[in-house]
Structure formats: C-alpha cells, structure tokens
Amino acid sequence: MFSYKSKSIINSNDSNASLKFSEHLIYHVFSSMDESFKTVVFLCIGTDRSTGDSLGPLIGHKLLNICSDRIVVLGTLENPVHAKNLSSKIEAINKQYLNPFIIAIDACLGKEESVGSINISKGPIYPGAGVNKNLIPVGDINIKGIVNVSGYMEYLVLQNTRLNTVIKMADTISEGIALSSLEIEKLLLLELPTPKDMGLLGTK
Numbered sequence: 001m002f003s004y005k006s007k008s009i010i011n012s013n014d015s016n017a018s019l020k021f022s023e024h025l026i027y028h029v030f031s032s033m034d035e036s037f038k039t040v041v042f043l044c045i046g047t048d049r050s051t052g053d054s055l056g057p058l059i060g061h062k063l064l065n066i067c068s069d070r071i072v073v074l075g076t077l078e079n080p081v082h083a084k085n086l087s088s089k090i091e092a093i094n095k096q097y098l099n100p101f102i103i104a105i106d107a108c109l110g111k112e113e114s115v116g117s118i119n120i121s122k123g124p125i126y127p128g129a130g131v132n133k134n135l136i137p138v139g140d141i142n143i144k145g146i147v148n149v150s151g152y153m154e155y156l157v158l159q160n161t162r163l164n165t166v167i168k169m170a171d172t173i174s175e176g177i178a179l180s181s182l183e184i185e186k187l188l189l190l191e192l193p194t195p196k197d198m199g200l201l202g203t204k
Helices: 017-032 052-066 086-096 154-159 163-188
Strands: 007-011 040-044 071-074 101-110 117-122 141-149
Touching: 007 017, 017 101, 017 117, 017 141, 017 163, 040 052, 040 086, 040 163, 052 071, 052 101, 052 141, 052 154, 052 163, 071 163, 101 154, 117 163, 141 154, 141 163
Parallel strands: 040 071, 040 101, 101 141
Antiparallel strands: 007 117, 117 141
C-alpha cells in the first residue's frame, strides 16, 4: 500500500494505476468535502485541437456514463471547456448548482522524468499556466496529468505530444473516477464514514 499526503502522484504506467488513482481520489474528496456540498462537478479542461491538451476532453468523453443527479461531467470531445469559454462555464456551474464541489482536470507540462504522472491535490487548478495564459483558477480539488516536457515552445510541445501517452493517462483517470463514483455519490448522501473511520489515514 502507500501513504496518503496532501499531494498524490500516480504513475499511469504502473500496474493497477486506475485502482491506485481511485483510492487516492476517494481520500482527497473525503478529506475536503463536508455536508454543505450536494453535487460533484468533474470539470475536464482542454481542447481536442491539440493532442497534449486533449487529455481533459478525452476524460470527459469517457465519463459521460457516470453522470447522475449528483455527479456532473463537463468538458467533452463534443463540448470542450477551454480558454475561450472557461469563465462562462464556471459562471453557469455556480448558477445551476448550489455550492458545487468542483474537481478540475487538465493536462500540464513538467520534467521529463514526470511525464505520464498524474497529480491529485487540494485546491484550484490554474489552467493555461504552462503556456503563459492567465485564466481563472478553478476547483476544490485538482487533477493534473503531465503529458510532456516543459520549458521550451510550450504550444508546439503540446501539439506534438504522443497520443498514446494522452490516451493511457485518460484511461487511468477515467477508470479511476468510475471506480470511485459510487463512493463519492454515497458521500454526497452522507451514507459513508470519514477517511479515518475507514482506516485510510496513515495507511501504508
């Protein structure tokens, strides 16, 4: 097993990566939510016009079958959430849902040895930061997939990212979310104990 920290890192190339992702996601959700939240919104950010930036829409497309009254997925291949419409989408979410718990998902660039890693942490994501865009931060929890190397001609790097890398990460994240969706929905209905009750805290 593994220790839980404020930031979780899962390697999409590991065996059982989806299961590991699911366990970490449940922990972070349980640690951050309270009874005031009644809806979880998975906000999958990105565009299918760029291979590297298509991670979010691919995940959203794969997650459409988990949608319910309490679990919402926004940002798909057909209807992406990207730089041009992000502000209006966030405004629409806050109008439609009372105090939604937003899990923001986006691709990012990082160190060469980190490519393929998936990071889960508390707090908002800063979309576009890797390509010097100043977009509105969003999310109670953020999930970032490191799809390629940062530091030089970021737009070109995103466009020339290997599709295989992106699809493997999208599969890991979407399968992990699907595995945890029932527990998250039960938590919204206040039917599950806390992470401490479940023995998740301090697990190794």
